[in-house]
Amino acid sequence: MKPDLDLDVRVRLAGFALDVQLRVERGPVALVGPNGAGKTTLLRLLAGAAAHEGRMEVRGRALGALPPEARGVGYLPQGSALFPHLTAAENVAYGLAHLPRGAREARVRSLLRDVGAESLASRSARGLSGGEQQRVALARALATEPGILLLDEPTSSVDIASRPGIRALLAPVLRDASRFAVVVTHDVRDLLAWEPHIALVEGGRITASGSFAELRGSAHPFLRELLSV
Amino acid sequence: MRHLPFVLCLGVLFLPLAGLVAGTSPGEIAEALGRPSTRAAIGLSLSTSLVALLIVILVGTPAAWALSRARGATGRAARLAFELPVVLPPAVLGIALLETFGRHGLFGPLLALGGVSLPFTATAVVLTQVLVGAPLYVLTAATAFRAVDDDLLLVARTLGAGPSRAWATIALPCAAPGLVAAAGLGWARALGEFGATLLFAGNLEGRTQTLPLAIYQAFEHDMGEARAIAVVLVVLAVAVLGALTAAGAGTWREA
Numbered sequence: 001m002k003p004d005l006d007l008d009v010r011v012r013l014a015g016f017a018l019d020v021q022l023r024v025e026r027g028p029v030a031l032v033g034p035n036g037a038g039k040t041t042l043l044r045l046l047a048g049a050a051a052h053e054g055r056m057e058v059r060g061r062a063l064g065a066l067p068p069e070a071r072g073v074g075y076l077p078q079g080s081a082l083f084p085h086l087t088a089a090e091n092v093a094y095g096l097a098h099l100p101r102g103a104r105e106a107r108v109r110s111l112l113r114d115v116g117a118e119s120l121a122s123r124s125a126r127g128l129s130g131g132e133q134q135r136v137a138l139a140r141a142l143a144t145e146p147g148i149l150l151l152d153e154p155t156s157s158v159d160i161a162s163r164p165g166i167r168a169l170l171a172p173v174l175r176d177a178s179r180f181a182v183v184v185t186h187d188v189r190d191l192l193a194w195e196p197h198i199a200l201v202e203g204g205r206i207t208a209s210g211s212f213a214e215l216r217g218s219a220h221p222f223l224r225e226l227l228s229v
Numbered sequence: 230m231r232h233l234p235f236v237l238c239l240g241v242l243f244l245p246l247a248g249l250v251a252g253t254s255p256g257e258i259a260e261a262l263g264r265p266s267t268r269a270a271i272g273l274s275l276s277t278s279l280v281a282l283l284i285v286i287l288v289g290t291p292a293a294w295a296l297s298r299a300r301g302a303t304g305r306a307a308r309l310a311f312e313l314p315v316v317l318p319p320a321v322l323g324i325a326l327l328e329t330f331g332r333h334g335l336f337g338p339l340l341a342l343g344g345v346s347l348p349f350t351a352t353a354v355v356l357t358q359v360l361v362g363a364p365l366y367v368l369t370a371a372t373a374f375r376a377v378d379d380d381l382l383l384v385a386r387t388l389g390a391g392p393s394r395a396w397a398t399i400a401l402p403c404a405a406p407g408l409v410a411a412a413g414l415g416w417a418r419a420l421g422e423f424g425a426t427l428l429f430a431g432n433l434e435g436r437t438q439t440l441p442l443a444i445y446q447a448f449e450h451d452m453g454e455a456r457a458i459a460v461v462l463v464v465l466a467v468a469v470l471g472a473l474t475a476a477g478a479g480t481w482r483e484a
Binding site: 014044047048067068069071073074075077078079084094095097098134140141143144146162216 | 300301378379380381383384385386387388389390391398399402403405
């Protein structure tokens, strides 16, 4: 069986170089590491934001040459990333333009129900709280049934009270074997709930990679701090 | 007390306008509006400035987008290229236009071969207005586009939109309030354009005489008429500003 993720990518952006080798047999994958280490850059590369050198394969499928719209990716960026001029329902419907109207509306309702955001359908995206925005953005990312799900700090950008709800909502989504997920997080509770393969990103490189149990005994200061419970 | 600076600023800005309106009688305005030359100037000012605005929006919007995404030295050079015409005195622009498109200018003989003569035509008025309005529009619109998060476009792309659909459905509506403001600035600059128009298009009644030029001409022989036309120009500017504000309120951000 092909590994879930096989990366050997190099990219040089304004003032920043990313040089990542990472092979993960089974996802989901959690990217951890200090701010500015390249976690978001790596996630955006997977989404197709920029050209890069090297190889990028997910479950044996080469992504490198594909534009974002052909990658089968669901992307949930950091913070509030809903389309601000649309309602919650219109945000979710954005990727479903190919469906006839009735089918599209039914699908949007069901997606919003799945994330516990049915009541928000007609609300303007701007008027939603951080937690509500994350739920709607997740419904939007799942709408096209992507084979790859990319989530950038889905729990840390919402208020503390909303975090357990978002964390619990994401657990089955991330563990679903029909898709491969990469998630950026700073929170050990996320790692405990989702049981991902953990990859430490530092200075644009992967400096440690393994399961929670494998990395727990690490002498690396960042991992020791992050994984102490 | 804390409103005092605001009130002072408004006072300084509106005092001359108040002087203008107070010094002009309704009779003078009615008389000016009755004159064919004034009506022709109103028609020419509106038609040329709106055609110029249309050209500026069509050409300037993609340029503003490109400018908003240009980084590093290229971006700085491009921004400077658009800022230069803004600081250029209109008289310089007028001479430059004559030297470029005039009968003896750089492209004059070439244009003459095709039977085209630009100076002293309505086309010259529009061309001048485009040149003064476009840089202001592009710079302001680029600022609005710069506020559009790249991640929004990337999300749209991952949801199946090609680059142009993502741009038209996400970048454009997100920047819409700023684009409307940019259009207002560009249009106002075009409507008020005087110096370069005078040099390049001349001051021909009914052909190239816009409202600012009509004020200038009336000023030479009849101050009352000049005042009246000035008030008409103010009313026109306020009307278009009002229309644009309403259009801006129609976009999502103000809703």
